[in-house]
Amino acid sequence: MIGRWRSSALEKNKVKVRRKLREPRFCFQTRSDVDVLDDGYKWRKYGQKVVKNSLHPRSYYRCTHNNCRVKKRVERLSEDCRMVITTYEGRHNHSPCDDSNSSENDGFTSF
DNA sequence: CGTGTTTGACCCGCGC
């Protein structure tokens, strides 16, 4: 069976994983021809799944930062292919164009 | 050579 032995760290590391995901989710509806809107952050696609609500596949993006675990969910409307729903999950702990002047853990901790 | 993208499989929570 040459499948996927994902049991690497899954054997006994079942603890602590899959937390509550309590981060607030910001949903934005944008009418654009492109799926991903460059808002200043870099996103890396980590999955794609088709849902019943939409006849189109949903794309899952993640911030490619070191200390940023913000997730972005891009869904397309079945009635309007040009309309995409961008759902931001979590909060960025760095500036959009992070370089030198980074806000880092400054005010986001209050959240 | 490195990073990003793509796809399939696996896991968990909820509904019936």
Place this chain on the structure above:
DNA sequence: GCGCGGGTCAAACACG
């Protein structure tokens, strides 16, 4: 208790 829907990860491939 079982089935289904939804979400995540990891390995391979393509492009810069």
